[in-house]
Amino acid sequence: MDPFEASLLVIATIGSIAAAVGAWFQDRNPSAAQLAAVQRKLDLVMDHLGIVAPEDPEVIRHLEKGQMIHAVRAYRKQTGVSLVEAKQAVDRIAAKLHAER
Template identity: 80%
Template sequence: MDAWEAILLVIATIGSVAAAAGAWFQERRSSAAQLAAVQRKLDLVMGHLGIASPEEPEVVRLLENGQMIEAVRAYRKQTGASLLEAKQAVDRIAAGR
């Protein structure tokens, strides 16, 4: 095996490891997004059926202090919801208080 073959073997190995790591990280992100989507759908079904969903204590505390933007930010962080969904959820929580 000459030097070029060794270099190509090292490059191929590094590329394979990088591709496997990238696929693993992509799957983790995909799973988290799927879980967040299922949670949002469950919240919508519970809201439609009139079942009270548990309120996030941090969101409620921020709303009580008049910090709407921070409440939306906290809701997004806790649930993974989009900005629009989080704003709507926080508005529902605020309306119920």
């Protein structure tokens, strides 16, 4: 085996090991979609049981100032949900705040 073939064999072996390790790490880390699905299910269970999670003070602060877009942005940053889900959640929080007043 000449040095060129040996170099190709070493590079191919390292590439194969790197691909295997990458696949292993990808399987070990749940994707954002899986986490979002689990969060939605947890929210449904909490709603069903009547458990109220404390709201993020930053979201409340933005809503009290009338800054809906900033509140949605803060909610998304906190939870990682989609824009639509964050808007719906912030609307529910805002309605709850207005009902308390």
